[in-house]
Amino acid sequence: MSTTSAILKTKQHFEILDGLRGVAALAVVVFHFTEFIFPSYDVNFIGHGFLAVDFFFCLSGFVIAYAYDDRIGKMGVLEFFKSRVIRLHPLVILGSVLGLIGFLVDPFGGHPEAYSIGRLALIWVSSMLLIPFPAMQERYFNLFSFNAPAWSLFWEYVANIVYAFVLYRLARKYLVVLLFIAAAALGFVAFRANVLSGGWAGENFWEGGARILYSFTAGLLVYRFNFIIKNKLGFIGLAILLLSAFMMPHFKWNWLAELLVVLFYFPVIIALGAGATLSAGVKKICVFSGNLSYPLYMTHYVGIWFFGNYVMSHKPPTNQIVYITIAGVALLVGMGYLAMVLYDIPVRKYLNSKRKQS
Numbered sequence: 001m002s003t004t005s006a007i008l009k010t011k012q013h014f015e016i017l018d019g020l021r022g023v024a025a026l027a028v029v030v031f032h033f034t035e036f037i038f039p040s041y042d043v044n045f046i047g048h049g050f051l052a053v054d055f056f057f058c059l060s061g062f063v064i065a066y067a068y069d070d071r072i073g074k075m076g077v078l079e080f081f082k083s084r085v086i087r088l089h090p091l092v093i094l095g096s097v098l099g100l101i102g103f104l105v106d107p108f109g110g111h112p113e114a115y116s117i118g119r120l121a122l123i124w125v126s127s128m129l130l131i132p133f134p135a136m137q138e139r140y141f142n143l144f145s146f147n148a149p150a151w152s153l154f155w156e157y158v159a160n161i162v163y164a165f166v167l168y169r170l171a172r173k174y175l176v177v178l179l180f181i182a183a184a185a186l187g188f189v190a191f192r193a194n195v196l197s198g199g200w201a202g203e204n205f206w207e208g209g210a211r212i213l214y215s216f217t218a219g220l221l222v223y224r225f226n227f228i229i230k231n232k233l234g235f236i237g238l239a240i241l242l243l244s245a246f247m248m249p250h251f252k253w254n255w256l257a258e259l260l261v262v263l264f265y266f267p268v269i270i271a272l273g274a275g276a277t278l279s280a281g282v283k284k285i286c287v288f289s290g291n292l293s294y295p296l297y298m299t300h301y302v303g304i305w306f307f308g309n310y311v312m313s314h315k316p317p318t319n320q321i322v323y324i325t326i327a328g329v330a331l332l333v334g335m336g337y338l339a340m341v342l343y344d345i346p347v348r349k350y351l352n353s354k355r356k357q358s
Contacts, residue, residue, distance in 0.1 A: 016235050019286030019289045020269070024052040036312070046246050046247050054211055055266050057159070057215035058218050058262075061216035064160070068163075084160050086352060087348065091344055093128055094343055100120070108312075108314070123146065132205065134202030139305075140201060143201060148304075149297055150298070152208070189207045190255040196258040214263070227271045228275040232276070245261045294344075
């Protein structure tokens with residue numbers, strides 16, 4: 001066994017945080033369905049579902065600090081990058097492949113004939129390599145036209161690079177200064193846009209930078225200050241608290257409510273999740289939910305485009321939309337599971353074995 005593997009096996013695993021990541025991923029899927037049903041967030045019952053990304057960013061900061069703060073100096077930056085690419089990129093590729101296929105065969109919308117083969121190839125390669133390329137008007141100039149959620153993975157990679165070269169070396173006092181600067185930037189973004197949902201398109205690209213700068217740094221500090229709150233809320237209690245942030249009503253000071261959720265509420269939930277306990281049965285659910293979260297997040301949007309194009313082209317009645325949404329969520333969860341067991345886990349296992357041999 002390698003030293004790195006031995007260190008990881010001796011560390012505590014925060015299963016409740018895994019479970020909450022799964023809850024947030026499912027909330028994103030539901031939110032993306034309801035975006036086409038309720039174009040206005042004001043009447044969408046999960047109209048703040050996009051804040052799940054900020055929760056992901058904060059959780060990522062906590063997990064990266066927990067997993068690598070005490071060993072990145074020994075393992076080296078290159079090995080750190082290898083570990084992150086193996087963990088993240090196989091599903092970036094699969095999401096891009098599914099997105100291209102979905103665009104080509106979508107019976108309800110999309111016009112592949114309007115693009116040359118070279119243009120489509122360029123858009124697809126950009127998606128595979130996580131190079132932002134907002135090129136398709138009918139897809140709202142998403143940074144990654146074939147897999148819209150990949151925008152957050154782009155910023156995740158940026159955060160990992162900055163962590164490896166800068167953040168892991170910074171003392172807590174400097175990280176606190178950075179946190180205040182990031183909070184000011186995030187406040188400016190929230191006030192100007194009146195909503196904290198940017199970062200996914202060319203026109204709001206830099207808003208994604210403000211979102212991850214604050215939340216990732218906050219997650220680092222939750223770990224480094226050992227801000228862990230012992231509690232008996234359990235997985236269900238914390239899941240309800242998390243979902244309440246996504247389902248809170250919209251009102252005049254909406255931008256401020258979202259800002260406060262990101263600035264304070266999500267870091268506290270992570271601190272509570274790290275300090276909560278759970279039974280063996282719930283533990284299995286949390287582990288499964290956490291394992292499924294990333295495959296679900298990175299493969300679901302091909303189904304969302306099918307659904308959205310169908311709604312816009314056929315204008316189905318409300319009762320039909322409800323049934324389609326329920327069935328669609330179930331199907332996409334199933335597809336995420338298949339992506340996990342048939343592709344993600346085997347590919348990562350293969351890549352890690354090759355890495356050990358080299």
